[in-house]
Structures are given as structure tokens and as C-alpha cells.
Amino acid sequence: MDFPHALRERRTSRRLSQLDLALRAGTTQRHLSFMESGRSAPGRSMVVRLAESLELPLRERNELLLAAGYAPVYPESSLSDPVLAPVRAAIDHILRGHLPYPALVVDRKGDVIAANPALGLITEGAAPELVGPGTNAYRLALHPNGIAPRIANFAEWARHILERIDHLPALQAELRDYVPALEPSTDHLGFAVPLHLRTGLGELHLMTTVTTFATAVDITLAELKLEAFLPVDEASAAALRAYADQAPGNM
Numbered sequence: 001m002d003f004p005h006a007l008r009e010r011r012t013s014r015r016l017s018q019l020d021l022a023l024r025a026g027t028t029q030r031h032l033s034f035m036e037s038g039r040s041a042p043g044r045s046m047v048v049r050l051a052e053s054l055e056l057p058l059r060e061r062n063e064l065l066l067a068a069g070y071a072p073v074y075p076e077s078s079l080s081d082p083v084l085a086p087v088r089a090a091i092d093h094i095l096r097g098h099l100p101y102p103a104l105v106v107d108r109k110g111d112v113i114a115a116n117p118a119l120g121l122i123t124e125g126a127a128p129e130l131v132g133p134g135t136n137a138y139r140l141a142l143h144p145n146g147i148a149p150r151i152a153n154f155a156e157w158a159r160h161i162l163e164r165i166d167h168l169p170a171l172q173a174e175l176r177d178y179v180p181a182l183e184p185s186t187d188h189l190g191f192a193v194p195l196h197l198r199t200g201l202g203e204l205h206l207m208t209t210v211t212t213f214a215t216a217v218d219i220t221l222a223e224l225k226l227e228a229f230l231p232v233d234e235a236s237a238a239a240l241r242a243y244a245d246q247a248p249g250n251m
Contacts (some may be wrong), residue, residue, distance in 0.1 A: 003050040004038040004066040009056050010064070011036075025154075043069045055202035056060040058219045059108075079113065087213075087221055094211075098228050100244035109168060112140040120201055121243045122229065123147060137227070142175045150205060152196035154179075160193040176214035194232060202209055205232040 001009075011021050020226035022032045034040035042050070046149055047068045062072035095103050095116040102122050104115035112133050123131045127145040130136075140146040141161050151157050155172060158179040165172045195206045206229045216222035231237035 001066055002038070003042070004036050005237040006064055007050065008036045010056065010060070014054060016054075019211060021050070025049045040070060044068075048073060053190055058217070058222045062219070074217060074219050074222075077221075080218060083217070084221065091224075091226075097127060100240045101228060101230055102240070103226060103228040104137060105224055105226050106137050107220075107225075110136050110165065111169070113224065118240060119200065121204075121240065122197065122241060123148065124199060136171070138168075138171060138175060142178045143215070144178060147197065148178065150198040152198060154195065155194055157195055195229070199239065201242055202235065204236045204239060206230060206236060207232055 011018070016024075018032045018036070019029045025032070025046070027046070027092055031040060035042050035046075044065070046101055047065050047115060048061070049068060051064050056064065058074040059076075062074050062245050065072055077090065090127060091105050091114055095105065095114060098118070099116055100118055102116065102118040104119055105113040107113060112135055114186045118174060123140065123146075126140060127143075130140045130143055130146045138161055141151075142148050148158075158175075162172060162175060162179070165175070191208075195204070195208065197204045197206065209230060211226040211228070213221050231240060
């Protein structure tokens, strides 16, 4: 995709007028119009300003730079790289800090990087090949051999998962095949989409929070997501505490 097309597509997808984006990027509407029509070639610093003004993910900022003929600015390191050792330590610390509540870290594809021991109550009974580092958390959630059979409000939860993975069309298509044509209930969902999960310690009522490394300038780090499961009621909290108490080494 050439730069004018790439810029115009990203601007319109964010429902910004040329004037809106020009003001954000510190340029004129006329200059922006020329860039989108190919009549003006932007400098590298202008492309970076436009990408920042559009609030693009770091991966897309690099793509916009490449489309304009410039080298990428943002690195993409491996998590095994020594430079990210502090990140790995921070992830372990954060996951343990969420105990006795389940939490896991996934990459942009939903592949599991790490999880804390409390996640075992969520994944109990799931096929071993669907659980653990390197497996896909979204597939675990909707696969018939994953946790899907134990989700009491499967229609609502499946819709929630599928809406989250628009950026992964191949995986989304696969997971749609696992979801029957169920109509979500007419019950009021409240302030968040809940997860009602049947477990050996009773039915858990959970909501999730997602945390990212907001100040990251490395693509790998920026795309990591920490997802924590939090109890909605005291019965669910008590079940999670009981699971922690009975776990080897008390987690």
C-alpha cells in the first residue's frame, strides 16, 4: 500500500477530518491534503508526527514509515533478549501480585506468554494441548475441548471474544466454527461482560481487566497484554481463596 492510501485509510478509519489530523500533527489542512493525494512527499519526522497523532500501534507506525520509504523506528525484540530481562521479571512479579486471582499475559495473537497458578481453576478439565505457554488463550476459551463446555453464559462470552480478535481474521474464522448459533440472553449485562464458569468449587462469576505497558517503545513489549480475572461476588472470591489454600505450596 502506498503512503497516500495508507494515510487516508488510517485517518478515515479513526473518523478524523483532514483538519482534525492537521491540527493534531502541527501542519495545515492543505499540506495534509497534498500528502494524501501524493502531491507532497512527507519528511520522516512528519510521518512520525502523523502516526503519533493518529495514535497508531507501534507496529502500524513502522508500516506507515515503510510506506513512505523510511526505515522503521520502533524495534521488535524477542522476549528472550537480555534487554527485556527486566520485563520478564516484572511480568512474574505482576502475575504473583494478582494471586489468589487468576491472571495471564498474552501477545498480540493471544498466545500465552506466562500465567499464575490460580489460572488452573479456570483451565481445569481442558485438553492439555490447549493449556500453557505457547498455546492460544482465545482458542482455549472457545474450543469444545477447552473451557467452553463449562461456560454458563457461552453466547455472551463467545461474542465478547470474537469481537476482540478482529485483527486476527484467520483465528476468528476458526473460532466461529466452534460457536453454535446461539442468541445472547436478554438479561442486562451490567457494567461489564461477565464470565460465568462452572468449576469444582462452584460457579465463578468473574470479570476481566486488561493492562498494557503504556510507555513501551518496543513493539513486542507494547503488544503484551496482562489479563486478570476478578471476582464479581464474595462467593467467587471465596472459591478462589480456597483454591489457593489447597494448592501445593499455597501458590
